Amino acid sequence: MRMRKPVFLDGRRIFLRPIDMRDMERFFRWFNDPRLRRHLLLPFPTTRMAEKEFIERMTKLKDGVVLSIVVKRGGRLIGNVSLFKINGIHRSADLGIAIADLSMASKGFGTEAMGLVLDYAFGTLNLNRVELSVHDFNRRAEAAYRRLGFVEEGRRRQSYYCDGEYHDDILMAMLRDEWKNGRG
Numbered sequence: 633m634r635m636r637k638p639v640f641l642d643g644r645r646i647f648l649r650p651i652d653m654r655d656m657e658r659f660f661r662w663f664n665d666p667r668l669r670r671h672l673l674l675p676f677p678t679t680r681m682a683e684k685e686f687i688e689r690m691t692k693l694k695d696g697v698v699l700s701i702v703v704k705r706g707g708r709l710i711g712n713v714s715l716f717k718i719n720g721i722h723r724s725a726d727l728g729i730a731i732a733d734l735s736m737a738s739k740g741f742g743t744e745a746m747g748l749v750l751d752y753a754f755g756t757l758n759l760n761r762v763e764l765s766v767h768d769f770n771r772r773a774e775a776a777y778r779r780l781g782f783v784e785e786g787r788r789r790q791s792y793y794c795d796g797e798y799h800d801d802i803l804m805a806m807l808r809d810e811w812k813n814g815r816g
């Protein structure tokens with residue numbers, strides 16, 4: 633599904649704006665931190681050139697939207713959140729998120745950012761299903777997803793090799809009605 637851009641989403645403590653080259657230096661630093669990378673699908677370090685190309689690619693994405701998360705008070709960039717593989721026939725998409733500034737984790741910003749993106753996905757884009765996967769050791773992410781209303785649908789057993797061990801990936805999804813119900 634071709635996206636209408638740019639997308640700006642306004643929340644209580646944060647806003648989401650399109651990713652751009654201003655973010656490159658910080659993303660380069662954050663996505664080279666193994667503590668962050670192990671939660672994502674980034675086994676190897678990245679270079680400035682690769683990060684620049686990534687941002688260029690993401691800004692041109694036709695079936696997705698990649699948004700930077702900015703804290704309103706102080707204007708601090710803390711990570712990004714995206715909807716990708718947006719499919720207009722099945723009305724589905726994948727969600728990805730990283731509060732990449734680890735000092736800003738566990739303060740509710742991830743939950744707020746995903747709430748804004750889910751409102752956009754179900755409310756504005758009229759999608760019916762949003763899915764994601766999470767490595768089984770990423771308890772914080774799993775807890776945040778469950779609390780938002782994502783439902784576990786299955787596991788890809790030993791699908792992720794990290795630090796000398798295989799881990800399962802937990803597949804989760806939320807349907808449009810579950811988002812509405814979750815919000816009363």
Ligand SMILES: CC(C)(COP(=O)(O)OP(=O)(O)OC[C@H]1O[C@@H](n2cnc3c(N)ncnc32)[C@H](O)[C@@H]1OP(=O)(O)O)[C@@H](O)C(=O)NCCC(=O)NCCS
Nearest residue numbers: 671729730731737738739740741742743771772773775776
């Ligand atoms: C996962 C992530 C998006 C969550 O966002 P966040 O802003 O840190 O999390 P929130 O503060 O909104 O919510 C986290 C929840 O997990 C809980 N939590 C925190 N650490 C936990 C742990 N070790 N085990 C279980 N639950 C934990 C918190 O208590 C909170 O739940 P509550 O609000 O019911 O108390 C963010 O931490 C992040 O991006 N981490 C690094 C990259 C990553 O893991 N991305 C996701 C890949 S699938």
